[in-house]
Amino acid sequence: MLDKFITPVIKPLLTPAVMLMHKRGITADQLTVVGFLVGLLSVPLLAFEMWYGALVAIALNRILDGLDGALARYANQSSSAGGFLDITLDFLFYAAIPLGFILANPEQNAIAGSLLLATFIGTGSSFLAFAIAAEKFKLEKPQFKYKSFYYLNGLTEGTETIALFIAFCIWPQHFAVMASIFAIACGITIFTRIHGGYHTLKQQEADANKAAENVPSSANSEVIND
Numbered sequence: 001m002l003d004k005f006i007t008p009v010i011k012p013l014l015t016p017a018v019m020l021m022h023k024r025g026i027t028a029d030q031l032t033v034v035g036f037l038v039g040l041l042s043v044p045l046l047a048f049e050m051w052y053g054a055l056v057a058i059a060l061n062r063i064l065d066g067l068d069g070a071l072a073r074y075a076n077q078s079s080s081a082g083g084f085l086d087i088t089l090d091f092l093f094y095a096a097i098p099l100g101f102i103l104a105n106p107e108q109n110a111i112a113g114s115l116l117l118a119t120f121i122g123t124g125s126s127f128l129a130f131a132i133a134a135e136k137f138k139l140e141k142p143q144f145k146y147k148s149f150y151y152l153n154g155l156t157e158g159t160e161t162i163a164l165f166i167a168f169c170i171w172p173q174h175f176a177v178m179a180s181i182f183a184i185a186c187g188i189t190i191f192t193r194i195h196g197g198y199h200t201l202k203q204q205e206a207d208a209n210k211a212a213e214n215v216p217s218s219a220n221s222e223v224i225n226d
């Protein structure tokens with residue numbers, strides 16, 4: 001929900017670092033992989049209840065995730081392969097954080113963490129499934145033109161998820177409550193994406209079929225006029 005507002009604010013702040021990395025020969029894909037590995041460090045840190053160490057790892061992951069896309073655009077390295085790598089590792093990172101809290105305290109966190117992971121699957125699959133269909137119909141990306149593929153809006157997006165992870169690390173004793181509430185919000189996102197995405201694609205298909213039906217009649221009209 002907040003991504004479209006936060007992203008334009010953050011992008012200019014990344015420019016100096018992006019320019020320096022480009023001069024050093026660092027590639028966007030390298031940043032993506034390094035950022036993912038740094039993010040994974042949060043799992044053992046969470047498991048051993050090193051909350052602030054995990055918070056640092058999460059923050060570094062998100063900074064590097066912002067830098068890799070900015071670097072790709074600055075260096076004209078944007079590609080479908082890079083976009084695929086980035087989003088795949090992002091979703092794996094998102095799933096790793098609840099897992100870390102489950103490992104830290106299975107009795108208290110297992111149910112809420114599992115519920116959150118289940119809804120993460122729903123938000124991620126609805127997001128990516130629509131992106132595939134959106135590519136087929138060449139749908140416009142007015143809010144995220146710089147992205148490799150279509151970004152479907154929702155109540156819970158990247159900004160909200162990272163804010164949640166930060167809150168987890170600051171108040172780990174309340175993980176179960178916060179995870180449960182956010183899982184409900186994710187459920188709303190899943191519903192709105194499925195409902196809105198389904199009807200949007202149905203309309204696109206109807207428009208495409210209508211256009212295809214009109215092509216022969218137009219061609220015949222031209223032949224008659226000739």
